[in-house]
Amino acid sequence: MNKAISVAISARIAAIRLAVPGARYALPHPLPWQLLRNGEHEPVQQGTTTSVVTLLDTLYPATDYRFEVEGFEPLSFRTRDCAGLVRAIDYGLVQDAALSDLGAARSNADALAKALADTPSGGTLYLGPGIWTTFPLRLRSDLTLHLAEGAILRAPSVRDGWPILPARGDDGRMLGSWEGLPDACFAAPVHAIGAERLIIEGKGILDGSGNAGDWWTWPKETRDGARRPRGLHLIDGKETLLLGFTIRNAPSWTVHPQGCDGLAAVALHIQAPHDSPNTDGFDPEGCKNVTVEGVRFSVGDDCIAIKAGKRGNKGEADHLSETRGVTIRHCLMERGHGGVVIGSEMSGGVHDVTVEDCEMIGTDRGLRVKTRRGRGGGITNISMRRVKMDGVLVTLSANVHYFCDADGHDDWVQSREPAPVVEGTPHIDGIFVEDVDVYGLALAAGVFLGLPEMPVRNIRIRGLRIHSTDPAAIAAPAIMADGVRPMRHENILCEHAQIDCDDASLLSPDPISLPNLLAPR
CATH class of the missing domain: 2.60.40.10 (Immunoglobulins)
Structure with a gap:
């Protein structure tokens, strides 16, 4: 039984x-x-x-x-106790307001703030069925926000008067951020700073309205002094539970736990159009003890991207903290650039990640690790077991020549010649893969490109089964690094990487890089 x-x-x-x-x-x-x-x-x-x-x-x-x-x-x-139920509708919410109606959005924000203030510690703020447009809502400790089935809490399409999170708080800790560095950003439609024992739950919907405003037209820019907001931004939280709701159309990363300890995301549905820029599904950064279970993803970038901040151009590192203890199980990744991705912002270190009993359909990559010279930090003890991949371009990859940032194509980043081992030299040690079934493989079963001065170590692969390949696949580079040759229907390739595979026939002797494409410019 x-x-x-x-x-x-x-x-x-x-x-x-x-x-x-x-x-x-x-x-x-x-x-x-x-x-x-x-x-x-x-x-x-x-x-x-x-x-x-x-x-x-x-x-x-x-x-x-x-x-x-x-x-x-x-x-x-x-079930848990509840210290009291407050119904948001009793505070004069305006229903079905237009996305551009800033007056209604401000009125609803004021009403929800009053309702939150009246919700007792350990109590629940209940948002009933209806479409509720509001400016960003900041949650607090010892609170449950319950989104009833049929409730849609959405952001307006216009950002006039939208609050901005500064790069750092009064204590110097990172608040606003962008791609692993402190930076001012617009507050997320729902966010919390330093909240403990916070629960967001229900069968309702959080809608960031990224598809309605201009957010997706300036993906890498700063406007009005700030970067784009996340869909749900949780900063320095403890004992957080996200349970059951749908979150969609985030202006940038959809769910971004930053500096959190003890967070569970369970039975969520995370959505974004396939062509929406940088709408990662779930990006824990500098977090510890994270569980993602029973979550369904269909997004415009990586489904799950595990991060630990980025070292600054001058070596700045005071904002960094490690991510340790992430468990991902029984999830469905229906579309995205990667199923489970680690990096490229990993300077604080990412350790002890387990992916098990998941299914990835139509993601560009399955398990993807990416970093580069200058990042520093380490990625260790990454495990994947009992995973099915269907229609995935590359099953497994680790790339330590990832050409991100303005200098990503510079010779010092891309050179395959040994460089000195310094503080900015990243290292990857311990990738364990077991019992993975692959259907419709397009490019390669595995591509592992390490640094000559710091090879990728201790890759162990057991029970990797390639059941079929994609007959329509077009040869292309399998990883984002300069000088990588096109691939199609290939097995496991490695360069400056140490691999132990139980099926020797899967290990290809062919090269990854074409040296003539890496001549100094």
């Missing part, structure tokens, strides 16, 4: 993992379930689930439940 596991429980929602062997995001077949309360014999809810991580909504606080599902041992759990 299988065992159901409680993944996350709030006062009104529970997420349950139905760990069927071999299941990734979806169950192999639908399962009927029922929910009983307080030892009663008649179910209070019942239904059928198709997802490994199953969401139970509209529960009562501080209540004992029993969850029963075919083929599993019954699971008993108790």
